[in-house]
Amino acid sequence: MSPRVDEQNQQIRDRRKQQLLAAGAKVFGERGYAGTKISDIVGEAELSHGLIYHYFSSKEDIYIELAKTAFMTSYETIRRAVQSSGSPYERLKAMTEGIFATPRESGHFFLIALQTNTSKTVPEEALAISREYSAKTLDLLKDLFQEGQKLGEFIQEDPMGQALMYSxxxxGVVFTRLTYPSLERFPQIGQILRMFTDTRFVKE
Amino acid sequence: MSPRVDEQNQQIRDRRKQQLLAAGAKVFGERGYAGTKISDIVGEAELSHGLIYHYFSSKEDIYIELAKTAFMTSYETIRRAVQSSGSPYERLKAMTEGIFATPRESGHFFLIALQTNTSKTVPEEALAISREYSAKTLDLLKDLFQEGQKLGEFIQEDPMGQALMYSxxxxGVVFTRLTYPSLERFPQIGQILRMFTDTRFVKE
DNA sequence: GTCTATACGACGATAGAC
DNA sequence: GTCTATCGTCGTATAGAC
Structure with missing residues (x-):
């Protein structure tokens, strides 16, 4: 085969894989790992039953790839915010605003992350990924709170406790927004920040 | 049969039903509706496979009964706290402390409630029960915040927004405690209250 | 009241045609 | 690269013995 054809084939393969992953994110998010049938995924993707096994070796395989995306994306979002410029308070504010400005589609990834942490039916490897990135994320948040405390912006409480509370x-708020999708003015970002901010620190 | 025997039989039936419900709460909580097999429940309860159908008409039936317990118990806990004596701040404090003093077992019911709201595999009737009691619970909380605002104890924000934020x-905190069961000093109740309390209001 | 055996359908994964 | 047909297994629910 000519390189030209190879390249076209690769494009088709990439596109199909993305289709299947998008369909998987939606259906796994809505129905959970055990509740999702291969036929649900290929039905959503509008592809035939057998084809999925040309792109993934098993149902577990698809889920693990989606869990990776969910945890890595979430970690990266927070890492970028924490390591950006500005005062700790400004970074916490920008991070919080950014998180609630995310598109609706990310709700599926949130639900996949939730299930990974709560359901014993989920592939082991997905839980391991969750553990790894959750620890890294909490560490980032802990450092941010610690720094803000030194500057007097945040209240003086155990920084890891603050990181856990923020997370x-x-x-909780993302879950509420999923349960009541019509909520418009929820949450009030200022109120979230209020929980961690020193009252003597004048907010902008 | 004599009344004596009838009574003994009824006791056995009640006990078996409780065994199965307790086993169901654990396994449904850990594995979700779709991920739970009848064999998981009877295995946990140490009863034979067929017997469960003498006590429940179907897998859905068991789940619905458990969901009812989960939502009604949660509602009753909050109703009692909101309608007790004391200032709104005192009632909010007592309620929050009470919720985090609950035994470990209730984690299974929390997870059942969570799944009922997030998984499309769950019996329809369970979701209907959730909707009903969630609305009633939010109304109770809304009234509590409204009352506290009139007295100047709570910050002046939309009371339903406060109810949603509190819930x-x-x-979120219950979920974190399930994910990290070893956490001892989490959460700090004072910090939760801080989010809703007027800074001019002197906390006891 | 409790158990084992079984009917019947559904699902994950594979084979092989086009 | 994509599809349909099929295998083997597992799971809900029931039947019937004790």
Whole structure:
């Protein structure tokens, strides 16, 4: 085969794989690992039943790839915000605003992450990825809170406790937004920041 | 049969049903609706495969009964706290402390509630129960915040928004505690209250 | 009241034609 | 590269013995 044809084939393969991953994210998110049938995924992707096994070796394989995307993307979002410029308070504010400005599609990845941490039916490897990135994410947040405390912007509490509280709050609020998709003015970012900010520190 | 025997049989039936419900709560919580097999439940309860159908008409039936317990118990806990005596701040504090003093077992019911709201594989009726009780719970919380605002104890923000934020925060924190069961001093109740309390209001 | 055996359908994965 | 047909297994629910 000519290089020209190889290249076209590769494009088709890439496109199909993306189709299947997008369909998988939606269906795994909505129905969970055990509740998702191969026929659900290929049905959503509008491809035939057998074809999925030319792109993934198993149902577990697809889920693991999606879990990787979910945790790595979330980690990267937070890492970029924490390591950007500005005061700790400004970075926390920008990060929080950024998280709630994400498109609707990311809800599926949030649900996949949630299931990975709560369901014993999920592939082991996905849980390992979650553990790894969750620890790294908490460390980043802990450093941010520590820095803000030194500057007097944040209240003086155990920084890891603050990191856990912030991450809990994000999870809870994202969950509420998924449950009530019509909510418009929720959450108030200022109120989230209020929980961690020193009252003597004047907010912009 | 004599009444004596009837009574004994009824006791056995009640006990078996409780065994199966307890086993179901654990396994449904850990594995989700679709990921739970009848054999998982009877295995956990140490009863034979066929027996479960003498107590429940189907897998859906068991799940619905458990979902009812989950949502009704949660609603009742909050209703009692909101309608007790004391200032709004005191009631919010007591409620929050009470929620995080609950036994480990209730984690399974939390996970069942979570799945009911996020998984499309769950019996329809369970979702209907969730909707009903969630609305009633939010209304109770809204009234509590409204009352506290009139007294100047809570910050002046849309009371339903406060109710949603409080409920989000609870969900997030409970989830974090399930993910990191070894956490001892988490959460700090004072910090949760701080989010809703007027700074001019002196906390006890 | 409790158990084992089984019917019946569904699902993950593979084979092989085009 | 894509599809249809099929294998083997597993899971819900029922039947019937004890």
């Amino acid at each position: 809990s709050l994000l999870n | 989000s925060l609870l969900n």
